[in-house]
Amino acid sequence: MDFFEQHILIVEDEPKIAALLSDYLHQQGGFNTSHLSRGDLVLEWVESHSPDLILLDLMLPGMDGIEVCKRLRAQSAVPIIMITARVEELDRLLGLELGADDYICKPFSPREVVARVKAVLRRSASGLDAGQLNGLIMDEAMHTAELNGKKLQLTPVEFSLLKTLTSQPGRVFSRDQLMNEMYSDYRIVSDRAVDTHIKNLRKKLSRAGAETELLESVYGLGYRYAG
Ligand code: CA
Secondary structure, three states: OOOOOOEEEEEOOOHHHHHHHHHHHHHOOOOEEEEEOOHHHHHHHHHHHOOOEEEEEOOOOOOOHHHHHHHHHHHOOOOEEEEEOOHHHHHHHHHHOOOOOEEEEOOOOHHHHHHHHHHHHHHHHHOOOOOOEOOEEEEOOOOEEEEOOEEEOOOHHHHHHHHHHHHOOOOOEEHHHHHHHHOOOOOOOOOHHHHHHHHHHHHHHHHOOOOOOOEEEEOOOEEEEOO
């Protein structure tokens, strides 16, 4: 995929960070960038410029990143990567289900940001749908799943876990969110239970011939279906 001349909007009120991001996205990614330092300017700008992706800081003058993200989602499917200053914020952000495509924590390495931007753009360009998740097919009525034509023997909990993760490829789900989806009766289980089910799912996917890690752990956050 060619990233040349794709246009990234950076919304960040710290000039040094904005300049750093902009430089890296130019030099390492070949992107065009624009920069806004206030949240309340974003919606109108996006409407008239249609950027390909938005890097959105959480704490902003004018309107905070959460509100900006909500309003953007109401009008557009533009990929959004939220940037937060605190790891502790991330759980809360995930819980709000803002519809951001990824989250990055400060301090970040600019190299990592460029990699994440490319990954999000790649995912949004590939337009994965439920029918073709990289060779994975799930049949909800039959509660069966197969990868590249090979049947996966999944327990009901594994099936619902995989179903949740693949419902939005690339989106990070926290362990809490996954548990709520897995256990409809909300019984209290250790969040390590999620890790165990993921481990078993990975084994089954790899036995069925998955060549890459389809279920990615996102450090400190949870899991996502890489697709
Ligand atoms: Ca800020």
